[in-house]
Amino acid sequence: MRDNELYQEMILDHYKNPRNCCTMHDATHTASGDNPLCGDQLEIYLNIDGDILKEITFQGSGCAVSQASASLMTEHLKGRTIEESLQVFDKVHMMLTGLHPDEINTEDENAMGKLNALSGVAEFPMRVKCASLAWHTLKSALKESRENISTE
Amino acid sequence: MNREDFPLAEQTNYLDNGATTQKPIQVIERLNRFYLNENANVHRGVYKLSQLATEAYENSRTAMAHFIHCDTDEIIYTRGTTESINLAAFSFVEPLVKKGDEILISHMEHHSNIVPWQLVCERTGAVLKVIPVNDSGDLELVQLDELLTEKTRFLSLTHISNVLGTINPIKEIIAKAHKKGIPVLIDGAQAIARTSVNVRELDADFYAFSGHKMYGPTGIGVLYGKRTLLETMRPYQSGGDMIRRVTLEKTTWNDLPYKFEAGTPNIAGAVGLAEAVKYLEKAGMDNIEEYEQELLNYAEEKLKAIEGLKIIGDPQKRAAVLSFTLGDAHPHDIAHELSIKKIAVRAGHHCAQPLMNRFKVPATTRVSLGLYNTKEEIDLLVEALPEIREKFKL
Numbered sequence: 426m427r428d429n430e431l432y433q434e435m436i437l438d439h440y441k442n443p444r445n446c447c448t449m450h451d452a453t454h455t456a457s458g459d460n461p462l463c464g465d466q467l468e469i470y471l472n473i474d475g476d477i478l479k480e481i482t483f484q485g486s487g488c489a490v491s492q493a494s495a496s497l498m499t500e501h502l503k504g505r506t507i508e509e510s511l512q513v514f515d516k517v518h519m520m521l522t523g524l525h526p527d528e529i530n531t532e533d534e535n536a537m538g539k540l541n542a543l544s545g546v547a548e549f550p551m552r553v554k555c556a557s558l559a560w561h562t563l564k565s566a567l568k569e570s571r572e573n574i575s576t577e
Numbered sequence: 578m579n580r581e582d583f584p585l586a587e588q589t590n591y592l593d594n595g596a597t598t599q600k601p602i603q604v605i606e607r608l609n610r611f612y613l614n615e616n617a618n619v620h621r622g623v624y625k626l627s628q629l630a631t632e633a634y635e636n637s638r639t640a641m642a643h644f645i646h647c648d649t650d651e652i653i654y655t656r657g658t659t660e661s662i663n664l665a666a667f668s669f670v671e672p673l674v675k676k677g678d679e680i681l682i683s684h685m686e687h688h689s690n691i692v693p694w695q696l697v698c699e700r701t702g703a704v705l706k707v708i709p710v711n712d713s714g715d716l717e718l719v720q721l722d723e724l725l726t727e728k729t730r731f732l733s734l735t736h737i738s739n740v741l742g743t744i745n746p747i748k749e750i751i752a753k754a755h756k757k758g759i760p761v762l763i764d765g766a767q768a769i770a771r772t773s774v775n776v777r778e779l780d781a782d783f784y785a786f787s788g789h790k791m792y793g794p795t796g797i798g799v800l801y802g803k804r805t806l807l808e809t810m811r812p813y814q815s816g817g818d819m820i821r822r823v824t825l826e827k828t829t830w831n832d833l834p835y836k837f838e839a840g841t842p843n844i845a846g847a848v849g850l851a852e853a854v855k856y857l858e859k860a861g862m863d864n865i866e867e868y869e870q871e872l873l874n875y876a877e878e879k880l881k882a883i884e885g886l887k888i889i890g891d892p893q894k895r896a897a898v899l900s901f902t903l904g905d906a907h908p909h910d911i912a913h914e915l916s917i918k919k920i921a922v923r924a925g926h927h928c929a930q931p932l933m934n935r936f937k938v939p940a941t942t943r944v945s946l947g948l949y950n951t952k953e954e955i956d957l958l959v960e961a962l963p964e965i966r967e968k969f970k971l
Contacts, residue, residue, distance in 0.1 A: 437968070464926060464940035
């Protein structure tokens with residue numbers, strides 16, 4: 426039954442054992458996001474060295490989808506450049522909002538790795554905001570970082 | 578009770594009646610009949626169809642007045658509870674208050690009985706005061722005397738909490754407020770389909786409710802107001818039907834209730850709502866209340882026995898509405914899993930964020946029962962929950 430695919434093993438694993446779930450004392454940039462309607466809330470911490478997301482962690486509370494998405498995100502983006510991260514953001518956004526599978530090529534699918542576990546969300550429009558919270562919060566943190574970079 | 582009358586309720590296990598109710602076939606067919614045989618604008622045409630539509634619309638008002646025990650011209654049709662409260666706030670309360678005056682609400686209100694008052698306060702400089710809620714989910718009534726001060730101009734209070742199910746002792750509270758000359762609005766959104774309401778006996782100054790939560794159509798609701806108050810009030814919206822005479826220099830208002838019903842009203846909605854009232858009266862509000870209490874007691878007992886499940890509050894009197902938390906599982910995950918089993922419950926803050934904060938929970942899962950629910954549906958819910966608790970255990 427496709428319905429059950431929302432909570433794939435990967436999602437439940439990252440919900441129960443979230444990776445990079447801690448505050449960061451030497452964060453260069455942070456942002457917080459919440460879905461007041463759901464009661465989900467998240468803090469994203471970044472340590473950006475040059476153009477690289479050297480460290481990325483999160484803390485928060487919310488449903489399994491929102492927490493797992495944040496955990497998967499930190500794991501996937503750690504060590505990537507800001508530019509790469511923004512590209513991943515776009516791909517995740519397309520995936521969550523149900524882009525036709527033909528439009529995602531195999532190369533992309535391989536590049537997404539574990540993030541593909543989030544693809545089940547597209548079937549449930551009410552849960553898209555749960556899964557995308559971490560990503561939007563990241564974007565706002567990155568924006569802040571760019572602004573900071575530009576002022577330096 | 579008469580589950581077979583509700584096609585959609587029969588196909589699912591619908592436990593979200595606090596949000597909206599399913600409609601009986603009688604209401605659905607009445608809407609069809611109206612559009613097939615009687616549709617025209619009201620209060621305008623001299624032709625037969627307009628006369629039929631006007632009759633159906635005004636008969637609905639009469640049925641509504643009979644249902645809550647008031648006069649026909651004290652029934653103002655609105656879009657729903659929210660608009661009813663906004664109407665009272667704008668037309669009655671706002672002109673009444675000035676800087677430093679107080680408007681009193683409670684900590685268990687739905688956002689629609691909080692935000693209109695915040696806006697009135699913003700525009701007038703009045704101050705919003707709040708009756709606290711204790712851990713049981715009852716109003717802290719010992720503080721009511723202190724909160725009803727010389728500065729209090731209005732009290733707006735829910736009859737039944739949409740989160741906790743608490744039935745507030747509104748008759749006593751209204752009497753206390755009236756002793757100090759303070760008029761009272763009761764938000765009856767959750768109460769109107771669960772208990773018989775007699776606005777005269779309650780001595781409520783205003784009573785607001787929605788059609789869609791009482792097995793009627795969406796987009797139609799009622800503001801009851803005492804005639805003496807309605808007569809003094811300024812119009813809410815303006816346009817056609819609410820006027821007596823319009824010249825380019827000056828306009829005079831129509832009589833009650835039309836003064837408050839600008840534009841073409843929701844005619845079909847009112848007609849459908851009258852059919853819902855007919856349905857409720859035939860079933861008997863006392864029978865409905867008794868049946869729902871039986872279901873509630875059954876649900877409470879079964880739910881309490883589930884390990885890790887915590888029902889929020891334990892009020893002295895509860896209607897068939899309750900909220901709970903379940904171990905580590907987030908309400909959205911719970912509701913999602915239940916949805917797969919064709920059980921519909923509500924997850925979230927239920928438009929009552931201040932109350933959620935009061936109980937220090939970001940969200941809850943809510944079960945709200947209706948007259949067509951069964952013990953078998955509660956069994957299905959109860960059977961599903963332990964597995965969900967385990968699945969999302971941290």
